[in-house]
Amino acid sequence: GEDVEQSLFLSVREGDSSVINCTYTDSSSTYLYWYKQEPGAGLQLLTYIFSNMDMKQDQRLTVLLNKKDKHLSLRIADTQTGDSAIYFCAEKKGGGATNKLIFGTGTLLAVQP
């Protein structure tokens, strides 16, 4: 995951908004993703955004994409204790049969009651 960078840790209070940031490297990536990992579990797809969009909203989640700066962010509104998890961004690289997702290092979100 060295190509995709994230801050390692974020702490917020319950009810506040959380913003998790990600910087990716491949300007030709067509899809970018956010995954959530709860303790002891696999990764669960939260949302994705196509590269021709600059924003996508899905209930409490807002994804912002700045292609010029290769910057992706995930905003969680009204953060709950159940949102505590590791969040990974990922970019799709390659084409044809060899497409693959490259993941960031993950951001641990801790929600304080």
Added chain:
Amino acid sequence: DAGITQSPRHKVTETGTPVTLRCHQTENHRYMYWYRQDPGHGLRLIHYSYGVKDTDKGEVSDGYSVSRSKTEDFLLTLESATSSQTSVYFCAISESRTAQHGYTFGSGTRLTVV
């Protein structure tokens, strides 16, 4: 997790022994992937498959081999396990070449090499 299972869930093995991890899917998806997860590194791609008998290397493939003799199974083998291969291993599947909706992940295998 949506028709994808990994076995075993936990394994402790000795340095120098061969180890095989299994990923089994019931979704009939063409694409399968093996990742390892380590603190500070996120998930790194080991090998992937884009069809039966069609596999390719990822970014951290040294010391690993894979086989896919049928659509539903993707095996990851550590030929001679080393302590640096202690990790959590995740399998993922995708139905689409474009991976428009991302991957579906298994629950992981925690491997400890002592």
